[in-house]
Structure formats: structure tokens, C-alpha cells
Amino acid sequence: MTTEERTNPAARLGFQPGQVVQEIGHDHDVDHELREEIEEITGQGLVDKDYDDGANAVLLWFRNDDGDPVDALADAIGRLDAGGDIWFLTPKSGRDGYIEPSDINEAAQTVGLAQTKSISIAKDWVGTRLIAPKR
Numbered sequence: 001m002t003t004e005e006r007t008n009p010a011a012r013l014g015f016q017p018g019q020v021v022q023e024i025g026h027d028h029d030v031d032h033e034l035r036e037e038i039e040e041i042t043g044q045g046l047v048d049k050d051y052d053d054g055a056n057a058v059l060l061w062f063r064n065d066d067g068d069p070v071d072a073l074a075d076a077i078g079r080l081d082a083g084g085d086i087w088f089l090t091p092k093s094g095r096d097g098y099i100e101p102s103d104i105n106e107a108a109q110t111v112g113l114a115q116t117k118s119i120s121i122a123k124d125w126v127g128t129r130l131i132a133p134k135r
Contacts, residue, residue: 009121010037013087013129015057022047022079024072025061025089029097031122035059054081061089061125063097069107073130077111086113086130095124104128 015021015038023035023046038059039045047055058076062069069088076086088104091097101118108115113130121127 008037008041009034009119009127010041012119013038013121013127014085015041017041017043019056020044020047020051020053021057021059022049022051022055023059023061024049024076024079025063025066027061029063029091029124030061030089031125034122034125051079054084055079056081056084058084058086059089060086062099063091064099065097069099069103070110073107073111073113077113077132083132088128088130089121089125090128091124092120092126101128 019042021038021042026048035046046059058079060072060076062072066072073086073088080086090099090104105115108130113132116129116131118126118128
């Protein structure tokens, strides 16, 4: 792991220059520093939910009162190019909007995604990487 990957959460999430990253669920409580770091690494702004070309990755901010995580993930899958990742970002334990990890895993499995890792990405947020299983 490089020094940047240890100190820059966006680098730890694996974003690369030139990637199109679509952001869903943006609200006042998101981590703005993480968003800026992703834009710095990719060299472009995050695209919003109205973007309809394929994205290399989806950043999905989700809280327990945002509805059904299965629906949110199914929508996010439809926005991805083949081989893209979904980063399912949820409030940490003890924070408003916290979601049980087992609920995330169940929702991911329901829509055909596999969970690869979860990491702390900000003071109030944890990120869970979800991918389509290799066939």
C-alpha cells in the first residue's frame, strides 16, 4: 500500500484517472472531502443521478431511511459499465442512518452482487465495495 493509499480515502477506494464516477444519494451529510479527493484522482467532476451514459463506478450514499437498499442497488447496477464497482456508503455504527452490515450483504446478494471489502472512508461513513461476480 502506498503512502497515498494510507492517507487518501479516495485512493484506498481504488479510483483511477479518467474514470467516470456517478454519485447517487448526495445530501448535506455526505463527506465533501472524499468527493473532492475522488474528483482530484479521476480528473473530472462526479456525475449525478441524471447521467445516462455508462459509469466506471457508482458512489451510492445510503441511509436507513432512504428506502429499500435492494431497489437502490438495482438502480445503481443499471448505471454501470461492465466491470464497474459500486461503493455503497453508509453511516458508521452509532450514527444517524446506520445500516446493519448483514442488511447490506443481503441486499447485494439479492441483486446479484458480491461484497469484497468494507473500509472506513471518513469520520462518519463506511464504504462497502460491491461487484458483479465473475461468470
